[in-house]
Amino acid sequence: MAKTAIDRSKMQVSDEIAIQITGMNKWYGSFHVLRDINMTVNKGERIVICGPSGSGKSTLIRCINRLEEHQQGQIIVDGTELTSDLKNIDKVRSEVGMVFQHFNLFPHLTILENCTLAPIWVRKTPKAEAEETAMHFLRKVKIPEQAHKYPGQLSGGQQQRVAIARSLCMKPRIMLFDEPTSALDPEMIKEVLDTMISLAEEGMTMLCVTHEMGFAQAVANRVIFMDQGQIVEQNEPREFFNNPQSDRTKLFLSQILGH
């Protein structure tokens, strides 16, 4: 699935901590979705989170930019603790990029406007500079020629690459991917994964909820397996796939890799 030759020269994990989650719990009403999550992500790490549906993996990464509120414990992103303080939340959000399963591009704006909106209004970047940056990232995801079209005119894979470019325009330090390829046709998955791989090659800190195990094996330096709202197992990819420890992980891997 993934590109064969991956340039690992810049893919170094530093000692600096990017995200620290300690004793985090979350409930939807009385349903306990996330149970005692403890996890540290260092700068430059590429983490793949997998698990059966309903295991809380999406909820976990949505807590990291406060799209979901946690009720207990502590989340510190890039030195800022997430509390109900709106200033902190906006600060974290402008440093953390997010890519959604359904792209969530703004359909009333052109591709270029989608990419320049947040830099102009949140970062107060001058329009010309924001457009230059946007074109740079659109070239990087290989669709500069679509800049003046509307999202509705693009294919799913193209839209998702625009969504990645839109996040990158904010020059984020951390990127969150919430099942970025789950809504795509098989033919388009590769183009999105290639974009994500080239991002990893540049040393971006990435947290990725995905079922693309090929991507996990090729790029991730850690795989986290979740079930019933808790982290069941985490390991470096080779160990994780070849030598899973818990029975739940074994069952999951046999189902996902079995065909």
Next chain:
Amino acid sequence: MSDTNFVRTEMLPPVAPPVSQRGVVRWLRENLFSGPLNTILSLLAVAALYYLIKASLPWWLNGVWNATSLRECRDIVAASAGPDATGACWAVIRERWHQFLFGFYLPELWWRPMLCFALLFVALAPVLYSDSRRNIALLIGAVTALLALCLLLLDTVVLHLVVSVGVMLALLVVAWTAPRKLLWVTLLYPFFAVWLLWGGSVWGPITTLLGVGVMAIAYRLVAPSLGVVMGSSIGFVAACLWWLFAQGPLLAAVAPALPFDLQPVTSDKFGGFLLAFVIGVSSISISLPLGILLALGRRSDMLLIKTLSVGFIEFVRGVPLITMLFTASLLLQYFLPPRTNFDLILRVVILVTLFSAAYNAEVVRGGLAALPRGQYEAADALGLDYWQAQRLIIMPQALKISIPGIVSTFIGLFKDTTLVSFVGLNDPLKGITQIVRADINWKGIYWEPYIFVGAIFFLACFGMSRYSMYLEQKLKTDHR
């Protein structure tokens, strides 16, 4: 080789459809005569149209334009088309058209509402055609030409004619050289229009405008530290304090020193379409932003704001408009400080605005509910704050979805302005028509005044409807 093995060697090019599937014949067959039932219905419709036209055509064709009374009209029709013939008596419109348009506004002052109406299009142009300089200039040019023609036909004093056309031409130049500057005209228009229509000292609207300036300054000072909501509230309070306590003394000091007055016109002189447009346009333009705020309030997480919005919307929608109009004319005075004398038209405008704001709020809420959650999340994830997300992401899409509903509310509101006849204002449909029909010369005339008023209403409403369709087309970016 087996039969199931097939490899295409060349791809087929597309071909035009057969002749029987194109053209007028196909259209007729598909749309009018597709089956027995459809054929019968088509023939019945043609027959109905035939009898309708046959019955009413003589009435239209025998129309009389030159007469001084209904009796004279009938005599002319009888003389020209035979004793049993029917004919329209448009002479009543020819004699009384000005009452239908201006009510009892003094004839030598007609240029003021006309200039005001022309300026309305200038004020609307940058909002209606935000991106086309050519359309804006065309609109303003056409309106200017029409205004000049009408003023000439009405023997307007040269000074007024020159001033009116001059103002319009100056704005036309602005529209062509710097179309964005026209938005200032839009912002200042309400104050200028009030001055033109009601007359009086020019310092009245200017000092009122200063209150808006006070609001803006207070907002600028407060908003950065306390947020948008607190900023707007404090700004509003500051402006109210200005209007209540500072404006009066300032006006008293400045107005006599620098007199620049138009002859005052009292509200009881307003009538006909002048009244309908004053109430309709001001209510429409205030009720949309108010409705948006109410819709946001209703979806707010803050309990107090939500409760107030829901309470207001449900209360206003639960009460008939006529009740609100009676409130405006009779009850409102009791709730205001003693000796405040609010103009009746202003009171009616306020209550009609509140009424349609409640309806707009629900229409806009429908648009908000139709947006996928992902749009809110994407806006949040990019770090946009609440008001930025609303203004840049949510509202442009929600309002686009709500256009048909909003325009329906506007059209409804415009037609509802005729209900002001119940509080003694001379609306074109009931008020003015009744006055005309009370004249001994025109007693017994039914169709003509109502057709005339109905036609003007139709033009205005149809115009709004067509514009909304143009807007929907222009904003269509989903390409599905």
